[in-house]
Amino acid sequence: MNYWLMKSEPDVFGIDDLEKRPNQTEPWDGVRNYQARNMMRDDMKVGDQVFFYHSNTQPPGIVGIAEVVREGYPDHTAFDPEDPHYDPKSDRDNPRWFMVDVAFRRKLKRTITLAELKDRPDLDGLPLTRKGNRLSVMPVSEEHWKLILSLE
DNA sequence: GCCAACGTTGGC
């Protein structure tokens, strides 16, 4: 099993929104970055655990846990000219963008903030806190996963 | 609202 972290802006789609979805499940659409695409298409497996991270909010941090419930499949929002994530270079015969479905598991008892993650020397190498990393999907090692959970 | 970091685009 693998571990991941996915970023979302709570004003757009937060952990509470995921909890309220039918089946508490949501397709993670709209990702338009090749590295993140590759991870969703190739690496994320059913049962993988996901930290749900709130970005662009005060304070930014990890707020909950989700789980991959459907593996990579074409992101259809790229096919729809009306959709803000439309990409004319992607079509059904040769889809460029992929997504996974994630399901709500639980909220953390408290937000584990970006600030405290940055502060911990034992979390050196965590992609989230590496300088300049703006990926919206990133891997988390098992060691880091357990360590972060122990902070809850 | 600012701006650093970084990805993408397109002219050459």
Place this chain on the structure above:
DNA sequence: GCCAACGTTGGC
């Protein structure tokens, strides 16, 4: 294939 211009992300 280089690189300047531009757009986006996301912390602050």
